[in-house]
Amino acid sequence: MLIAANSQSGSAACREQWLTDRREKTIVSLLLLTTFSLAAGSAAQKSVTVDEYQALPHGLAMLKTGDLHLATGVPLLASVLPALPLLATDAQLDVSRMRDYTSSWQCGRQFVIDNAFERDPQSGQLVPSGRYHDYFLPGRLVSIAVLLVTCGLAYGYARSLYGPPSGLLAMLVACFSPNLLAHGRLITPDVYLAAAMIACVWAFDHWLSQPTWGMSGVLGLCLGTAALCKLTALLLFLLVPSLLAGQSVVDRIRPRDPIVGRPPRHRVWTLMAVSLVAGILVINAGYLFGGTFAPLGQFQFESRQMRAMAEALPGWLPVPLPRYFFQGIEAQLAESGYTAYLMGQFNDTGFYSYYLVALLVKTPAPVLLLCGLAWLYGGRPTRRELPMIATAAFLLLFFSLSRHKNIGVRYVLFLQPMMAVWIGRLLSGTASKRTWLRYTVAASAACLIVISLTSWPHYLPYFNWLSGGPNNGHRWLLDSNLDWGQDLIALRRYMEQEQIEEIDLAHFGRVPPAVYGIRHRTLRAGEKPLNRHVAISANLLWGLMYVVNGDLNYWPDDPDGYRAFRQIRPKAVLGHSIYVFEMEPR
Template identity: 30%
Template sequence: MLVCMPKSTRFDSLRARGQTFAWILIVSLLAVFSLQLVHVARLYSANWDEAHHLYDGYLILTQHDYRANAEVPPLVKITAALPLLRMHLALPGSTGTPQTENAFLGGRTFVFANGGDRLLFPARMACMLFSLVTALLVYATGRRFFGMLAGVCSLFLFVFDPNLLAHGTLISTDVGSACFFLATVYAFYLYSVQPSWKVLLVTGLLAGLALVTKFTGILIAPILLLIAVVEGVRERRPATAARLLGASFAVLACAWLVLWAFYGFRYAAAPHGLQLSPTLGEYLASLPNPAQGAKLALFARFHLLPQAYIWGLANTKHIEQEYTSYFFGHVYRHGPWEYFPAAFFIKSTLPLLLLLLLAPLLWLKEGRAYGRQMVFLLVPVCVYFAVVTTSHFDIGARHLMPVYPFLYVLAGAIAAMFLRRGSGWAALAAALLLWQVVTTVRIAPNYMAYGNEAWGGPLQVRHYLSDANVDWGQQLKTVKQYLDQQHDPDCWFAYFPDGAVQPQDYGIHCHRLPTPSGLWWFTLPMEVPPQINGTVLISESDLEGVESGDGALNPYEGFQKLKPTAILQDGVYVYQGSFAVPLASAWVDVRQSAALVQKDELQQALLLAQRAVTLAPQSARTQLQLADVLAAETQWNSAKKHYQLAQENLLNHRPDLEQEELGIRIQNGLDAAVTR
């Protein structure tokens, strides 16, 4: 006998099956995401920043000392250090160097004297939690805003994003910042729909976590305030704007308390009267913009923020001025405003960009139904882009990480809309989702260097962007494996983070080639002849002259025209043969000559300076060193001649890059020579 199931019962059964399938898919996506992240955590060597982040996190947890790396707020660092608390670890002594340098030196010693990956891997697993939470938030936001299918599509796209996979397990603040930006805005949305003091309290807690994750967390304030205003305008109800503005101020007050809690409600950066180096007053006085220093000094005077937090805010202003930027084949003192928009279009996947390009269709078809959701998605993106575009901190698309969760929620909604609109549109959406997977699988595990197909793929990114867009120094395990396979002990290596991490930390014993940081900041030992032979490895960032400058300022410019023997992790270029490196050799002579002048060994200093000028006569740096030695020997006429040559070289090449570093020294030396 046939029994007809009621229509409503059949519908409920189908919906239950659909939800079960959706949950199986969600769990599967998170599992795949986790496996990819674990693989990255095992493969990538320590990058520029991880060791000193981890070192500082450990000092905060064990000694309540925030000085080592005050340039970054504490949340991610202490999360990374939590798994280390049960280990018996040796702490390095002070190097007697300024604070930022000591953090790098102490961090390297701390990590590699205690086992390297023994510390890094569990720390990275702890940081992976931020990625997993962000993934869940992307799903939850997509589902709440646009329905379960949109949430699943958003999650699907998110977990196959190469940028998230590159940074999602590193001891870095970028993904953590993205996590708490989305979490705060999502919680504020829930409050706007159904006001509750409990939801408001959670929103304040999350906003506070954003503040102690990365200094860009401060942007939560204008984002929430602008959302309140826009919502009031959209609803044409001033009362709505007033209510949400009041809620925003309550959230920010709570966030301020959370920030203080993470610093132990103590103003001083360290216990027992220990001081920052340089002190906060000295550091604020040295800011390039005195007005900014005065504002931060006011915060310090009234203890409105913890001392270490104020020091970190000042550090962001310092590095904006100090860091150079590589953009479309040239190094700039400060990157152009187009840097981050271009980086977004180069580093984002084409499926994401195409779905966003189709976003107006969602607005035209269903805009009225989703007006509030669009406000909460687009205002954070617009505010964040407006701020970073006008900043001078142009060193990596990773700083755009907070906008990606919002954009993936929107892209997932568009994909879901197409999946529901008939076979043709559904086929397009399915193709874009599949394309996202193929993109990731094709470049795995070299996610760091990802660039989309419209720009030529990963190996072409170096023509447009550098630094952490391609090379953050994460390739040493791959380099070690390559050299072991080649059985070639005679190698030379210009390694981008040399000093913060060193090749020998991973068993690589190549001769060291100079990098600006390794030579003048970390003062690493090296001897470089004008001609080198064998296998030469050059980090992509050094190949492009990210720190030194492009063109004649770059000692490795000649290698750009050569075809490499191999490219490791799309970020270390390998050459074999005999190569002239006169500027690199001259740099080493300049440093050694300057050290001998300090010891009053002027004759030997003069010989090295003369050799440097012979090797690189067009370098302002070599001419300046020779002039300084001659001045120390009171040979003023000869010194004047070389100061003038140094000045000419400076003006002939890139005065915008070297003026701040060398220009004042040259002018002071020339003035002294003229008056003698």
């Protein structure tokens, strides 16, 4: 037994000796470079998705005018930061009527009008300019940079918890996550929130061990930035002090050895208050303090929660938040929600199990396996791990109970880097001494890499093999999980390859297909096609109705409108999101 113990300690020492600082930095650089290549290459081949249609133009409009009246419930940073590179381009956006806009979607429509078409000097007709898609690429590169930051934060957090090998494992899992690659290359708030969430949890972990004025400022900066990425992060302003209170209770029940230099309890709570105030200041700074401290009585509320609050508090009470940010909270609470789809069923009120099922079918099987092994063989969770576990569990429970926004696994994208950090514990402590477990980790990591490489560039419709893969994704989920209007470029290339001049088309999305040079006739629900070739988006085919072909005047409401085509074998399925049918000639 002594020989075996010496052998194990010797092998561990060899592994530590092999992983020098230089090699560690090289591996980190290679992982980030690979992630950038995968994300950027995929972004170039995917057409503008539903939410991108309005996010980038709205960000550009805010930069040009400073007008934030449309930023009620719309993430500020995820729109403004990707739009910054456009200021150095010739992208056009008429903002003269922006004050009359009631929705950021109108900015998206104006951006199409100003940039998507140009007049042919010979024929005098409007033709695609070819620039519309190109204007979105710099903004997508900004999102990819945030994706790399997310992977780096997963690495740093896991490294601080478990050591360098664990940090590298966490980074590998994050870098090759199909879900992070899918949404990390789009101009949407999800990857921004993922980065901010993991930063908040790591900062809170560091703050718990060293509650200083400086760390309180860092924690506040992370909290405020997260709220500017997405209103969901406001929950952290409640969760973080709750976790501190929980730890205080545990410390009283199970006292631990006092930490040298740790401030007394009342000072710790003072520093926590400083963090929360700093976070609120960051939010106000993000909105340039517009309307901060406006009296509560000046606001009109539609949501039940905000009306109850307004009735309970005096109208003169100043609201310590920017006007449009505060109105955004109200807009989110008043929103009625969306039609949800889960496992062949539609529901206007959502499903409690939606996000749990989404995670199980959209997360690669090797990652699910490693998460389970980390729980079984990683030992009891430590105090330092509890904030991350509690944050992940609370937010998953919150979204599951909310139900009114069951529209994509992207809403819980922040769980992906947390899962990566959790998996890192397999290469630390007693778990790392199990030879079979190390081989399992290595094999699973290799499988994840293969999965990610073979899924390229179609990351949005990724479903794991346990669920039947992307071709069976519609049996489980729709919307942004499968089809978000991302394959118009693939359709154009297919038409060129097959020499198809015109096609009957029903495309899920707000971008007019003509922007990408697709000559088409709109196929309405229940209508017989006139052209020999027909293309239908997966969402529309399987019953999730939305704007068709960018025509805001046509939004069918019959989920069986394209049912007849479900019985026909498609000639091709482009990117797992557009079904192409060849009809019998008349």
